[in-house]
Amino acid sequence: MKIQKFEGLVAAPFTPMDKGGNIIYDLIKPYYDFLEKNGVVGAFINGTTGEGVSLTQKEKQLQAENWARCLVSGGKVRIINLVGGTSYKECIENAVFSAEIGISAIAIVAPYYFKPVNADHLADFISRIGESVPQLPVYFYHIPSLTGVYMPMLSFLEKITSGLPNFAGIKYNHEDFADFLSCLNFRDGAFDLLWGKDECLLPALSLGCKGFVGSTYNFAAPLYHNLIKAFNNGNLAEARQLQQISINMIDLFGKYRGIITGKAYMRYLGFDFGQFRSPLQNMTDEMYNEFLNDIREQELDNWFSRR
8 A cells, every 4th residue: 555644734633522521523624624724734533632532432433424524525634533442343343434434544542451562462453453444544553651552663563564554654652762763764764653742843853754643733733834844944943942832832731630721722712622521620710711821921822723
């Protein structure tokens, strides 16, 4: 399979919900259009930011169906659907469904309860799912901080690429830059390595990375477009300054209960996507007002995406 690599920003969308925790599927089309307008080239749905592990099988499929509809009706933002998971049978159901509705590619995360103990076991799990959709590119989502599956991705690449022809690459969410560079250079750069740490985009750029997946690209795409442009133009001082603004933006995630802060950023831009599902704790109204003050004091909104 010839791999169509992602170059640029791939947003990891939030799942829009009402106050009762029900998904608002009607908000997906304007969300898709918003990302496209702001130069985002892809959307990585049903992932960590999208609360995929907190959704039912049916909800994940309905969400994928609505995102796919935007793409197949003429949209320019390609869709990667995270299909799972801990059960390869369930992952296969989602993978086949993804192929049927026109999704661009699928991604698979390492099973995080009964964990694979080495690269062979992980490759076997991923291959079982990928073989069910030979026409779709398959990505592995490497996020050991949440799955607890720590192993060099270079070893995994050597195993998976020998047995899965439609394997496309890795969404790499781990700060092992040596391993990441080795994966970038594997077979002369044949595979698509997507960097997943927004606050470290500049170091990844310096290694030759071209594609990036992250949650802050949902609401601050102009910041990263300018960062990439500055780097490509050789203006490293400006690139470092813009990366610091990104770090300041992401620091507010730590201040306001983590990942749920992303929906607060979207709310500021006029997208009320509700709250995250339990067991995550959400912001209080008092915290949100303090959050708004931080945005204004740091002038972060100068770098936000526009509706």
